[in-house]
Amino acid sequence: MGRAAKFVASLLPLFLAGCATVQSTSNAHGPAAHSIARLSSALTITFVITILIMWALLAIALKKNRGSLKEHMPIDVGGGQAWVAIGGIAIPFLVLSVFFFLGLDLLTTFPIHGDHGAMNMGAAAAKSKPDILIIGHQWWWEVHYLGAANQQVITANEIHIPAHRPVNIELRSADVIHSFWVPSLHGKVDLIPGDVNFIRIEASQPGDYVGQCAEYCGSQHANMHILLVAQEPAAFNQWLANQARPGVEPTNPETMQGQQAFLDGPCTKCHTVRGTAAAGRFGPDLTHIGSRKEIGADSFPNNDGYLEGWITNAQSLKPGCKMPKITQYNGTQLRSLVAYLRQLQ
Numbered sequence: 001m002g003r004a005a006k007f008v009a010s011l012l013p014l015f016l017a018g019c020a021t022v023q024s025t026s027n028a029h030g031p032a033a034h035s036i037a038r039l040s041s042a043l044t045i046t047f048v049i050t051i052l053i054m055w056a057l058l059a060i061a062l063k064k065n066r067g068s069l070k071e072h073m074p075i076d077v078g079g080g081q082a083w084v085a086i087g088g089i090a091i092p093f094l095v096l097s098v099f100f101f102l103g104l105d106l107l108t109t110f111p112i113h114g115d116h117g118a119m120n121m122g123a124a125a126a127k128s129k130p131d132i133l134i135i136g137h138q139w140w141w142e143v144h145y146l147g148a149a150n151q152q153v154i155t156a157n158e159i160h161i162p163a164h165r166p167v168n169i170e171l172r173s174a175d176v177i178h179s180f181w182v183p184s185l186h187g188k189v190d191l192i193p194g195d196v197n198f199i200r201i202e203a204s205q206p207g208d209y210v211g212q213c214a215e216y217c218g219s220q221h222a223n224m225h226i227l228l229v230a231q232e233p234a235a236f237n238q239w240l241a242n243q244a245r246p247g248v249e250p251t252n253p254e255t256m257q258g259q260q261a262f263l264d265g266p267c268t269k270c271h272t273v274r275g276t277a278a279a280g281r282f283g284p285d286l287t288h289i290g291s292r293k294e295i296g297a298d299s300f301p302n303n304d305g306y307l308e309g310w311i312t313n314a315q316s317l318k319p320g321c322k323m324p325k326i327t328q329y330n331g332t333q334l335r336s337l338v339a340y341l342r343q344l345q
């Protein structure tokens with residue numbers, strides 16, 4: 001007994017650990033996430049109802065002195081009619097009404113979009129023009145800011161949004177089905193090849209919110225993370241203005257050599273650095289890679305060591321990912337290439 005109790009007690013922190021992480025639906029930080037949390041806590045009512053029904057069934061089954069089945073046929077329910085009315089109509093009506101309205105409340109957290117044929121709702125549609133387009137790739141996220149015209153902001157994996165206001169996101173896929181999920185802010189919405197989906201998120205406080213692709217999409221699905229950074233609107237605008245600039249030109253001999261190594265290497269076939277000849281679109285945009293906290297779709301810290309490891313052998317860090325091993329650089333070239341990437345702030 002003592003040992004069993006100790007064992008159960010030792011498991012307890014495991015359950016509690018789940019509640020402490022940021023990536024959790026119970027850690028709601030925006031209106032949509034709160035709607036979901038409300039709906040799920042309301043659903044606990046059904047747990048109570050199930051217990052009551054089970055209790056009633058057990059009580060009947062265990063009742064002593066059971067006669068033959070015939071004696072128990074409900075010929076005259078008598079006072080039972082009130083129970084039928086209450087238990088069969090009134091209570092279900094109440095419970096389902098609660099879920100109905102909570103469900104309607106949750107529906108309002110999805111934008112209605114003009115492009116969406118039958119869902120076109122005129123004025124309402126105009127209001128929900130997407131602010132951001134996210135395209136899922138095996139196994140990273142391409143992010144376009146659609147705000148101002150002639151402002152070309154394309155980035156990857158680290159998604160910044162202004163806090164305290166709704167942000168409409170259009171979701172597409174370049175290959176297979178992915179699912180966008182930042183549990184503290186909203187539910188999951190799939191990215192489907194050939195189709196367009198929408199989600200509206202709002203963060204009630206600035207902060208880093210982590211998320212995850214939530215639809216199995218191949219070998220590196222588990223390393224298809226999302227880092228969503230909500231900032232005060234002024235800081236966000238500053239960030240966006242910086243992202244709109246072309247890549248920082250190198251100024252010292254090392255970073256200049258690094259840029260040359262980058263442009264002479266295979267990198268340009270797959271990656272873009274705006275302002276240079278590198279215009280590949282197969283991999284993440286690297287124009288401001290130095291400003292990102294992590295690499296490999298938020299799987300590893302963005303520092304010299306991991307960048308060197310990533311460039312020479314991305315396959316060892318993220319096996320199966322679509323960036324090949326690159327072995328052509330010597331030590332000096334590699335270090336200068338990394339120095340160049342890190343100054344792309």
Ligand SMILES: [Cu+2]
Pocket residue numbers: 177178179213214215216217218221222224
């Ligand atoms: Cu996935």
